[in-house]
Amino acid sequence: MRQLIEVKVNSESAKDIMNGYPLLSKEAMETSGVTMAEGSIMHLVNSNGRYIATAYYGLQNKGIGWVLTRKEQERIDTKFFVRKISEAVAKRDSFYEAEDTTAFRVFNGEGDGIGGLTIDFFNGFYMVSWYSEGIYSFREEIYQALSEVVNVRGLYEKLRFNHNGQYLEQDDYVSGEKGEFPLIVLENGMKFAVDLNDGAMTGIFLDQRKVRKALRDHYSKGKTVLNTFSYTGAFSVTAVLGGAIGTTSVDLAKRSLPKTIQQFAVNGIDYEAQDIKVMNVFDYFRYAARHDLKFDVVVLDPPSFARTKKMTFSTAKDYPKLLKDAMKITNDGGIIIASTNNASFNMKKFKTFIDKAYTEANTRYKILEEHQLPEDFTVPDKFPEFNYLKVVFIKVMN
Structure with a gap:
């Protein structure tokens, strides 16, 4: 069962969040005496206890979490992720339709409403990058949502966070067709070789x-x-x-x-x-x-x-x-x-x-x-x- 915690936010940060700022800093929240697990859902409230936003707890170099929604009744589940990914994919219609470019970003973290998560497209293959254990705890829901929104030829992932001070070594293949690398993608008609299963970077x-x-x-x-x-x-x-x-x-x-x-x-x-x-x-x-x-x-x-x-x-x-x-x-x-x-x-x-x-x-x-x-x-x-x-x-x- 995912933790759900009410967290009070200081007045300056509360104002920033209400104005749309998506990143949570450690200094923004009053968490003394509160122990949170990575991926905990936080209901952020102001000094008067009034609801501001819902966020998830996830430690990374930028901060300690990201705002997900400002709708108090909205649940953070597969349906939520389907909506977010659908909106992001719709913005990239012109990229999907382009014949001379077959590699681009489909979902760009906080810019598309979920900080700590990016999704890239490589000629039918998708590569998901996770920047904290917090967002990685939603892995199953997000992969289910992605499969409902787009046709995934093959799925790879990159874990860009460390666990106990060390980056996790893993096979980056997740599901679907296994790519034959190098995979050739187009960018404005130019060809580039990429490898989605060769460490942190892909080649471009x-x-x-x-x-x-x-x-x-x-x-x-x-x-x-x-x-x-x-x-x-x-x-x-x-x-x-x-x-x-x-x-x-x-x-x-x-x-x-x-x-x-x-x-x-x-x-x-x-x-x-x-x-x-x-x-x-x-x-x-x-x-x-x-x-x-x-x-x-x-x-x-x-x-x-x-x-x-x-x-x-x-x-x-x-x-x-x-x-x-x-x-x-x-x-x-x-x-x-x-x-x-x-x-x-x-x-x-x-x-x-x-x-x-x-x-x-x-x-x-x-x-x-x-x-x-x-x-x-x-x-x-x-x-x-x-x-x-x-x-x-x-x-x-x-």
Whole structure:
């Protein structure tokens, strides 16, 4: 039997929740003496005991739970999840109908009304990501609801939470047809290889779809392109398909080499004509500077935080330095595509990092275009802080 607990919320947080804010912080609630299990249903009340919303308890890095409904009599059951998933699927009608794109986000957490849960579509297969034990406790109801709303060719899942300090090792297959990987998906007519049963990531970041299209359509023809923190080389593939005369992909992970070769191969691109480096990006910057290598386009899409034996990198602290290093190997009039998925700062703050870097380098610049999350990555109305992706195309003006 699922726990149902009445929890009092402080006045400031009560106001935020009534205005639609979906995330619950530990400081928002008066829980002294109350022991809650993951997945407990909370009836949130104000200081006068008046009902505000119904939420679930689930610990994750953002907070301790998420609002599910503001209707006091609404039950959190399979019917509830059917309604939420149906509404999300209806918003993505144009994606389901598109012939040139077969990979997109179907359900985007708090943006679609259930924080801590995402669902992605890959050519008939669905991948569900769970970000806390709390939401994972609704697994059976949510899978039942998903099967009632859409035709699921095969179902996979990712557990993005840890249990007793450790991430759980598991087979990601859940039900239906077992995929033969790599599975080939389309994105704006480009082919990408994905694997839904190979750890936390699939081989492509779906939130960068519009950025890849912009790179292909407007910034690649006749250019040399450096793709740093390249992962499986998706930006490099995009650049070649856009007419780039050469790409260099740099990533520290050893597996980036075979994965990048695979992405080139599925698009009929001769990988041997492209440069793929398995090395630290900062070491590569020094290597390129020593050898007087310069590029027309440089893609910077680092992880929010990374640690090696030599150094620690944080986008919140070190992005200006990263940009200055990139500038040294960017041709005059060249383009730097600066990207981050760090949710701890907004686009306005990110632009201050950019301005700081170019000011310190005594270099003029022009912002050509900006991107945040694409439309399938729905974010809550009125709360842009959940729009974590920030991408800026910067032209060197010297």
